[in-house]
Amino acid sequence: MTNETISESVTTAATHATIANIGAHEGRSVTLRGWLYALRASGKLLFPIFRDGTGTIQGIVPKAAVTPETFETVRQLTQESSVVVTGKVRADSRAPGGYELDVEAVEVVQRVPDDDPFPITRKEHGVDFLMEHRHLWIRTPRQSAILRIRAEIVKAARDYLDDNGFTLTDPPILTPAACEGTSTLFPVDYFGDEAFLTQSGQLYIESTALALGKVYSFGPTFRAEKSKTRRHLTEFWMVEPEWAYAGLDDLMGLAENFLSFIVERVLTRRAADIAVIGRDVTKLQAIKPPFPRLSYDDAVAMLHEAYDRGLAPDLIQSRFEYGNDFGSPDETYLSSQFDRPLMVHRYPAAVKAFYMEPDPVDPKYALCVDVLAPEGYGEVIGGSQRVASYELLKKRIEEHNLPLESFQWYLDLRRYGSVPHSGFGMGIERAVAWICGLEHVRETIPFARTLNRIYP
């Protein structure tokens, strides 16, 4: 059967239930529009598992209860064939979603042919094979659950900021200059001039913050560093609040409330999906303000103690060199010491970005914070108070060999009504990896872009 035979009735039927809200229809017949995920047969009983994008449900088809044609149709269904199923909803405490479907009728929309079966079966596949078939892999229950949780995280982030007085202001994606370091840019030809895909909306939302007070951006950002770690994507989505008249302490307060709100939302609204992926919820239930705060110096002392006493020989193989930025194993060790995200503040200014305000107590340090997720997930948020002084910012731009002409507009923000202001960026994929408990960020976005992959 090919596409030509797809019935038009499937898009026009009046009342359709979804698997996610099937409980509202208990005891009644409903029609589900979806796909066959799996089929098990046991003599005169068939157990098809259907999925519809909102979840999965097991159907029961006893030979004696349906017409011979219906029984035969189900018996011959192939994985991922599209089907419109009618059946009666029955509560069953043993079923994963709490309900089963006593199947009455099945209309096949497209039957996947026997000689060209769905490539992803329930046996183990290697990750390269799965990524090569990512467009199909996302149909499997675990991947679908992750994508629904991602959507919830995005919505929670937006709701939190919207409800706390932040106005969404979208920065450009095509930009003339770097923000987070010049070596990590993707160049694009802009009508004969060189432009770059944005690394962060920050510089632009600093200007909208001075216009509107509290703002945020949410959009795709790009990093060209040739990094292959399980935390790096070349294209990722970042949410960035920026706040006029706010200092580092305000920013840390925002970060802990923001993250706690997001985790709480996922726990209450996506409990079924969290169960599908088998995430330990007790770890997430612990995510409540206040979060521990540790200065860079104290964090280094912790790493030194761990090394000197041989506390984490698998992670810490050499003595951390004071003044460096933390590597993944350092972050993993530090964050594994706490049950909540750890806020490490006041790094040496030398290892951080040019725009960070120096600590007035000791200008060797920057008024910045990295939030390290627990269980070894590493940095999910990076932010700082911004340099407010025109003279200092100009000096920093020059010291970093950045083209002063390109930054005139950014310097204007310090010419006209400069104020202390602060902001951070949270990578959505890092947040999804942590909240879902995933090994690698490649499963946190529908189509991951990494050093080695841009297909499909």
Ligand code: 4AD
């Ligand atoms: O620490 P980063 O580089 O900070 C900035 O871009 C600031 N301009 C943000 C700001 O202050 N408005 O990136 C912020 C966050 C990181 O903490 C991490 O969660 C995520 O973005 N991130 C990445 N996620 C996936 N792949 C990458 N290559 C990432 N680089 C950063």
Ligand code: MG
């Ligand atoms: Mg960072």
